[in-house]
Every structure is written in structure tokens, then in C-alpha cells.
């Protein structure tokens with residue numbers, strides 16, 4: 339019997355230590371070390387894993403001259419889901435390991451089952467979380483499968499890989515990596531060592547059989563993939579499925595892609611019958627009301643490579659308690675605090691005496707700094723209770739001294755705004771260098787400071 343080994347493992351990055359430490363020296367996270375008991379099975383079992391027969395038969399790794407290797411000999415599998423194809427860089431690469439992370443209930447299982455059912459191929463869907471009946475119920479909501487979908491409710495990697503070896507699926511889906519256990523280790527499922535071991539077993543299988551594998555992974559409370567760093571370097575592609583559970587929109591972002599760009603993103607809408615691709619997001623993210631209301635402003639943002647127009651809404655009201663409240667959905671609170679400080683200091687608005695609530699339409703999280711100008715305009719509009727005309731939109735970053743800074747890729751933003759029928763776009767003076775404003779079907783209003791924006795937008799009304 340092998341002797342039991344205890345270690346402490348950082349649940350963030352997988353660094354190990356023989357004793358407990360408060361702060362991880364590798365990733366500098368606090369309080370992430372957890373005790374894990376590792377029992378290796380006997381030396382013989384370790385030498386021949388349960389799928390060892392397969393390994394010896396098929397895997398004869400030999401050095402090969404680089405020029406003799408044919409790239410692209412194996413075709414990418416193109417799915418019927420355009421959004422997923424683009425996020426993956428043009429389809430599923432054979433032998434790739436794709437991690438898709440997201441919060442519970444966001445729709446990871448739905449997305450993967452839907453992709454499996456729409457593929458004209460043999461797919462093995464391994465579920466460690468749901469029974470076959472539950473998967474069937476979900477499948478019935480989604481519709482009729484095109485190809486062959488096989489379902490396996492199993493958590494033991496050895497048995498999963500044995501089945502996979504027998505079936506030779508074209509695509510393997512694991513739901514989720516945190517439920518798997520490898521018989522090689524005696525640690526509990528979801529612990530760092532189990533996740534790492536299971537992922538590397540699957541990785542070996544993927545590379546040797548050229549089967550693409552999708553791994554579903556849960557996100558920790560802090561919003562990171564559980565054990566993110568340790569899975570990130572094992573897998574080829576990391577996708578994040580995000581959105582607000584109370585809204586129907588979901589965004590699939592690429593965080594890492596060995597076969598394509600990380601600028602792509604996919605947008606979905608959660609319906610009663612599964613997820614639907616959203617090809618024209620701007621039209622959905624603008625509010626449907628015809629009436630101009632105070633506190634709302636439209637931002638011309640770019641997410642990934644896609645320009646989209648998002649409505650931002652602010653509500654500014656007198657603070658009742660001593661400390662004013664600030665709440666933001668889909669926007670960084672610290673950035674909101676900074677914008678409010680700029681408004682107070684540079685324009686003299688008494689923001690420290692007002693509660694400010696901020697909301698992005700559709701509950702979509704926006705990282706693009708070009709949204710600042712719309713947010714500032716929405717805040718001023720609500721503060722003054724003067725509506726902004728509905729055919730005006732904004733693209734600009736606000737700096738600490740109240741200057742409006744240039745934003746990247748201004749042309750697609752202007753074009754998208756013009757396409758959607760906006761009549762005027764406010765943007766930084768500095769974005770317009772080398773741009774011919776007469777080329778666009780929309781009036782371009784350059785501004786360089788917040789007070790200038792205020793004068794142009796509100797002083798006249």
C-alpha cells in the first residue's frame with residue numbers, strides 16, 4: 339500500500355506547499371490554500387492507467403521534421419452555430435481541448451447540448467451532474483438532433499475514456515470537469531489535484547486521438563474559473579459564458595485561443611427552447627420606448643471586434659443618508675466612482691450628495707472605456723432631469739481632468755450608429771484625426787472636455 343501524502347494546494351493557481359500558508363507566493367491570493375490528501379495507487383496501477391492499453395497501442399511518439407508535418411490535414415468541424423465558430427476562430431479544431439466556464443445556471447450545459455445536437459457528427463456527452471433523464475428533458479426543449487448524440491452519466495475518467503475509445507466519438511463533451519474523478523488519485527472531486535489530473539488525462543486522449551473535447555468548468559464566487567491558472571495552460575481555448583441571470587442575454591467571450599484571435603465574441607439570447615444566436619445585438623440593446631426619457635444615453639461601444647450600441651441608464655437622486663449610494667449593473671463601480679469625482683471636481687455637480695444608480699441595457703457587462711461619455715451624459719441628464727434626444731449617441735473615454743480622450747476604432751462605431759439611424763454622435767476631438775466627417779451619414783460632434791459636452795448638450799435646453 340502506498341503511503342498517504344498530504345499537501346496544501348492553492349485553489350487559485352495550483353501551487354503546492356507542505357504546510358498551510360496564508361498568502362500564496364505564486365499568485366499572491368490570500369487564504370486559498372486547502373489541504374489535500376493524495377494517495378497514489380500502487381506503482382503498477384500508476385504505470386498502466388485504465389486506458390493504458392490504448393496508449394501503448396496507438397501512441398508511438400517519434401520526432402518528426404517540421405517541414406514534413408502537414409498542418410490543416412484535418413479539417414475544422416464547422417458547427418451550425420456561427421457565434422461559436424467565430425469564437426473558436428473558425429470551427430472546432432480536431433484534438434483541441436476547449437474549456438468553457440461560467441456561473442451556475444448561466445446556460446453552459448444548454449449551450450453544449452445544443453451544439454452537440456446541431457452537429458452532424460457522433461457526439462458523446464458525458465454528464466457528471468445530471469442523469470440521462472434530465473438531459474433528455476433538456477434536449478426536448480431544444481429540439482431534434484441532427485447527428486448522433488450519446489449520453490453517458492459517469493464521473494470516473496478511466497471509464498469515460500474506455501467508453502470513448504470504444505465509441506470513437508467525433509466530439510467529446512464533459513459536463514463538468516469539477517465532477518470528474520480520476521482513479522489515479524484519492525482526492526475528492528473538484529479539488530485542485532483532481533481537476534488537474536482529470537484535465538491532463540483528457541488532454542492526452544484529445545491529442546492522441548485527435549478528438550476535440552469541450553470541458554465545462556464552474557466559476558468560483560470571485561468570478562474566476564476554479565483553479566484557473568492550472569487549467570488555462572492545459573487547455574487550448576478558454577471561453578467564458580457570462581451574463582446576468584435575470585436578463586436573457588449571454589455573451590461567450592474568448593479568453594485564450596491557440597487557434598485564433600481572442601477578440602471575437604458571441605451573443606446569445608436564452609429562450610424557452612434553448613439559446614438563440616443574436617446577430618444584430620444593437621437593435622436589442624436599445625430600449626424600445628419612443629419617448630425621450632431623462633437619464634438615458636446611448637453608447638457606441640466595441641465588444642471584441644463588433645460594434646454595438648448599448649443604452650446606459652442612470653438615476654441620480656438626493657441622498658437620504660449620510661453616505662450616498664452607488665450601484666452599477668454591468669459597469670465597474672470603481673470606474674463609476676471616478677466618473678462621479680470628475681463630474682464633481684471639474685464641473686461642480688454636487689455628486690457626493692446624491693445617490694447614483696447605473697444600469698446597462700440587457701445586463702451586459704461592458705469593459706470598453708468608450709462607454710464613459712454616454713455614462714457621464716446619462717448622469718448629467720438624470721441630474722438635470724433633461725432628456726437627451728433619442729437620435730444622439732456617444733463614444734469617448736473620460737480622463738481624470740475631465741478631458742474626453744480618443745477611442746480606438748472610431749470608424750466602425752460611427753458606421754454602426756449611422757446604420758441604426760442615429761443623427762448625431764458625440765466623440766473626442768482627438769479621435770477624428772485623419773477622418774473625413776463628410777463620409778458618414780451622421781453628424782459628428784467633436785468635444786474635448788466635459789464642460790464643453792455639457793454646454794453642447796444641455797445648456798441650450
Ligand code: TYD
Nearest residue numbers: 442443444445446447448479609610611612
Ligand atoms: P444550464 O444550461 O443548466 O446552466 P449551467 O449548465 O450553466 O449551470 O441552464 C439553466 C438555465 O437556463 C435555467 O435557469 C433554465 C434556463 N433554460 C431556458 O431558459 N431555456 C431552455 O431551453 C433551457 C434548456 C434552459
Ligand code: MG
Nearest residue numbers: 446447467513
Ligand atoms: Mg450544467
